[in-house]
Amino acid sequence: MKIKKFIATSMPEAMKQVREQLGSEAVILHSKVIYTGGFLGVFKKRNIEVLAAIDPETKQEKIQKKTDKINSLPHSHFVAKSNDSKENRVHSSVEKPDQVLKQLNELSRVVKEISEKNAANHLHIPSVVLEEINVLEKQEIDKEIRETILANVMEKWYAEGGNKTAAEVKIWIRDMLLEKLSPYSFGDITYSKKYVNVIGPTGVGKTTTLAKMAAELILKHQKKIGFITTDTYRIAAIEQLKTYANILNVPLEVCYNLEDFENATKKLAMCDIILIDTAGRNFRNQKYVEDLQKVVDYKREMETLLVLSLTAKQRDMEVIYQQFSTIRIDHFIFTKIDETSAIGSMLNLIMKYKKGVAYITTGQSVPEDMLVAAPHEIVNRIIEVE
Incomplete structure (x- = not known):
């Protein structure tokens, strides 16, 4: 067995060195925090010392x-030598190699x-740690994020002497995920911009979400609201928003072009906030995104929210985001969280595109089934904490 000692600034860096020099089948024998350098006992540098080993002859x-x-x-080794052998037996022997x-x-x-899939197992991950990391995998958290979390958890595990409970490990992971979300903004739309534009593909629940937002703003914040809809492709969509507008006693303007949009803003000038509903189309086609800019005046001070359904595949959501990237997106709204058991794509998209979340919807009821997004709400749902 080949044994080697590694010293690195962090556990992720140490594990990287182990994999590079000994391979993914290396076994971590021991790990501890050490302090080096310094002057007169101060300014010492914190490092991780890892003792790893590998069987020189792996299965591979x-x-x-x-x-x-x-x-x-030699080829002849596989050829039958008996002259009495039948031709098909000789042919079979030739094919054997x-x-x-x-x-x-x-x-x-x-x-x-x-x-490759179970490389972590070769590093003797404690079962309580592995179970919690498996929760992240089940939630479809991206592999890179999972590996970073695992490395950080293992560093903390060894630094604190191990023997921790699953509950303690879950708390570590929660805190690490919260730290990852800390740079981004969450919660209610800002009230500094009068126009709030809701965009997204067909079928994600934009109109219902818009009605929930309007109810929230009216009932909780006592704001005077107005609706503009540019979804003129579907009569049902206009009628649906009209129904919500009547229930909430909110004015509604329908726009077919930029001139209509300009007139609508004048009619709704007395409103504190104007919520804009856009057409639900197949936005894999860039033309439909370009059509939005022919109806909505994006030069105005506007907050734009991209609505995505958590029942969709992550790669499809990424394509949708890229298609809308010509429009400045301020926040996400994630819908249908109640219709899926895997919501890791929410965190993946936040991290990838560095955008926070305004709201999360949990059902069809207006206005009840909408949560003001918060990092702890997202993380608790991902790590399955009630």
Whole structure:
């Protein structure tokens, strides 16, 4: 067994060195915090010392040796030598090396995939830690984020002597996720901008979300609200917003072009905040995004909220974000959190695009089923804390 000591500034950096020099099958034997340098006992630098080991001959190497051995055998070795052998037996013997090689290569591939997927297991992750990291995986948190959290948890685990409970590890992970969300803004829309524009693809619940926002602003903040809709592609959408407008006693203007938009803003000048509903279209087509700019005047002081459904695939949400990137997006609104069991994409998108969240919707009821977004609300739901 090959044993080597590593010293790094953090556990993630130490684990990176271990993987680079010893491979993913390395085993962490010991880890501790050490202090080096300094002057007269002060200004010492905190480092992590890791003792790692690896079996010089891994499973992968053993398979490779078998493959190399077969490749080195002469072709005649596999050919039947008896003159009495039938032709099909000779043919079968000739094909045997290829069949064996194919099987070994497939086995090699499977072993490699298992090794990569479960690399953390080779590092002897305590079961209570692994269970909590598996929760993040189940919630579809991006692999890079999970690995960073795992490395930080392991550093804290060794620094504090281990033997922690699952509840304590969960608290560590919660605090680490909260720290990751700390740079971004969450919560109610700002009241510094009169126009609040809600955009997003079809089927995410923009109109219902807009009605929930209006009810929140009227009932909780006593704001005078006005509606503008540019969703003229669907009669049902206009009728739906008209129904909400009548219930909330809110004026509504329908706009087909920039001239209509300009007239609508004049009619609603007495309102504190004007909520703008846009058409739900297939925004994988850039043309539909460009059409928005022909109806809504984005030169005005405006807060724009991108509505995304948590039931959608993350890669589709990323495409939608990219399509809308020509419009300045201030915050996300995530809908349908009650219709999915995996909500990690919410955190993934926040981290990737560095945007906070204004609201999260939890059902169809107006105005009840809407939460003002907060980091602790998002993190608690991800790590499955009630």
